[in-house]
Amino acid sequence: MALLKGTLDVLVLKTLSWGPMHGVEITAWLESRSDGKIDVTDAALLQALHRLEERELIAAEWAITDHGRRARYYRLTSAGRARLRAESTALIDHVKTLTAILTARSAET
């Protein structure tokens, strides 16, 4: 499923709202949650992560995973948390509106 433009960012923010994750974890979670329907290239994800980091919606730090491997972990900042709330509300409304129109049974309201 191709993502609408801009939704990747809010999805990433939502993913991180459960706690700090590193890049692969984020893709894994998104894939499992969407039953594989969301297919994002890794490059696109990394780009999104960096975009969000530049805008200071997420912050990054290096840590060692429980497997003993170094990884760059991302976490939400408070600004990011606020943005997540706003964006997800807007997006959900948007989808609701579209759904209402597209599931209309007749031309009359």
Add this chain to the structure above:
Amino acid sequence: MSPQRDRDRDAFRAGVRRLFKLPLFTRAAARADADAELDAFLAERIDRLVLGGLTPADARAEALRRLGSPEADARLVLRRSAQRRQRHQWLRQAAADLREDLRIAVRRFAHSPAFTATALLTLAFGIGANTAIFSAVHGLLLAPLAFPNGNRIVMPMQENDRYRGDSRFERRNMAGALIEAWQQRTHTVEDIAAASEDMFSLDADGTIDTLTSAVVTVNFLPMLGVEPLVGRGFSPGDVVRHGPPNVAVISEALWRQSYAGRSDIVGRTVTLDGRPLAIIGVAPAGLNIPLSHKTPPDMWVPGALTDAVDGGTGSLDISPSVFALLRPGVSVDVASRELESIAAGVPHAAGLGGRLRVMRAQDFVNAGETRALEVLFAAVGALLLISCATVANLLLARAWTRQREFAIRGALGAGRRRLARQVLTESMSLAVAGGLLGIGVAGLTLRVIAALRPPGLDRLADVHIEPAVLLWTLVVSVLTGLSFGCAPAFFAGLHPVGDVLRREMRGGSAGVTSRRVRSTLVVLQIAASLALLVASGLLVRSFAALQRMPLGFEPRGLLYADVLIAGTREQRGTIRDEIIRHLQSLRDVTGVSIGVMPGKGWLGGGVEAEIDPEGHTADVPALGTIMMSPGYLRVARIPLLAGRLPDSTSFSSLGPAGWSSEVLVNRALARRLWPAGRAIGAHLREKPFPGRPPAPWSTVVGVTSDTRIPGESGDVAAYQVYTIDRLVSEVPFVVRTTMSGDDAAPIVKRAITAVDPHIFARPILSGDTYLRDGLAPTRFAMSLLTAFGVVALALAAIGLSGVIAYSVSQRTREIGIRLALGADPSRVVRHVVSGGLGLVALGIALGAAAALAATRALSSMLYGVGAADPPTFVAIALLVGAIALVASYVPARRALRIDPAETLRAD
């Protein structure tokens, strides 16, 4: 959301261990971070795929496939992003650091107000004065001619051996034939025009203004590329041959001032010599054409080149200035050679002798001021040097004091870089503040200069700050402030912390390097100040001598009136006598005569003289011929050195033109023509104009003293011949009054015009004004230089006393010990003071040498005092030495008063 839940959510999962966050300080670090991330990401991916059952090779391929774009591209994108982040972070950090440093710097400056104020003022003055003077110089010296074809305009002049280098006298009478020949045969010159000047009075609301006018050929203004603002310029039909003009173009300044810029100006009239002229147009402002008036003419009238000798006003035969417009691309040299060769082919074209010289109008305009301004350049350079040295000294002294502070901070862990940055910020803020103040001072100074400008240098009114100059002085001063302000960091680097602290405890002597630098600066300061002061002193003395120099006549209380009388010869004679009677009857008038104010109204010409009984003749090309009546010498107070006055009826048989048969010469001319002393009884006559028969010989009956123009220095006076006045329509009067000339002028004018309403009197020149205006430029330069000298002295005193006081205070401990050991206080003081004097002596010696070199360059401007004048040198040297003494003595005395036990204990 409660904070606790947020924290929980932000906690790593079990088993994850945080590393220290690596801040991205450098681009390299940023790149490394991006690379590491991509590698870690891929590694994790591959791990998971392998766990899921793929072989390592397949897992890697799959991981790369999932990447979605080539690895290199992805890497690039990540790197770029990391670098962007790094930049932002760096900027933010730098801004925060800067704010902090500034805060600390300001606080520190506030704690030492004396130092801060002195340093700022010194910088401001150095920068401000320099910029102002340089800008004024630039405005005066390099101002381009303010009309479109300005850089193609040249002026052919006949060089005059007698007056070489004095461009005022170099413009000779260009025969009309010569100009015609040029016009016909030239290939290098597009057009030739001529202009000559006059004065006229404008009666506006009853007040009479003295204004300048110029008679020009019809092609003059178009040749310059000048378009009239209003109305039109001249056309050939406007020229009245053998008669006064009846149209005029007025200047924009006159239009706005006397006619309030009214739009119906065309058609109104202006009066010249009692006759009305119709105004046909307005010329734009700022036409700084090099005529002898230094400001643009107020009015232009058309005229024709004629060969007539006494054409009166409206003709161009009396010494017109000739201007030529070069064809584009033609150089002055090429045109000059061509004009010369054409001139050689015209018979009698040489006229009054001398080589042809073609000069750019641009250079002619600026010729007079060059020397004086070069002097100012040098003075200003010295001032800049002194102010920089002072600032440097102050900063170094302060830096030394703070060595300890920096050592301690370094020991406590402050980064070297951080300390250096802080010092840099301090110096920068001081330099920038000083620079800004300097700009303010520059603007103010320029305004003051413009307000105090002498007449004739009116261009000073338009001078503004030149950006290039400002930049240059700012750069120099800021560099000085910066480099010396960073001394503390430098010192901190020189000595290990421990050494510094130990040394401070011991109170030992100052470091060798710093002391050497400071000593050098002190010596430089003294030397530069001395040189500047000596130059100022000599120029001041020159000026005083100039003022005392005998002019050869007495201008104070003397008035000069030039009067035009109409009518037949008899009528003019009657009116003239009536005027004389009227003037003599005035209460405060002690003498009236026909004659001119020396230096004004001289008619040029050449003279031919018999120099020995065998009839050999000699030529003198340039001469001032003065028409007078016999009483003139008495009225003007010109001494007669030998012989007698000419008979007032001694007219020659030649009719109205020419000299009387008995004439006087001045001493300079007598010496030139008859060095053996046989002037009286010798024959001389005017050199005839080309194609004219020679005049009859006149006889010299007396020798007068030389007269000079006020403000002109130089040992050689002009050559003068005094001849009895012919009754032409223009009659010059001089009047001796007991009042000042300025007060008497309106009275005299009224008396003259009361005689007959048809008399037209030109504006009356008062000798007092003449004297003042003549001396004004020199006085101006003198006051500037004096001001400089004073400022230089003040700066040097500050720098000197600051440095010496500082080093003395460093020796407080030593003084305390000596006193404690029972030394005689006065001996201690002497010991301390003598330490500084060695430097001062060296500075004085160097300064004297520099001063000698400087004054030798100045010697052409000096008058009545030599370039190596001992009294001036000695006086200034003593002055500087005295300041140094005081600067050392005061802090030494102060140190004495401190309780020795205190000084030992302190620290």
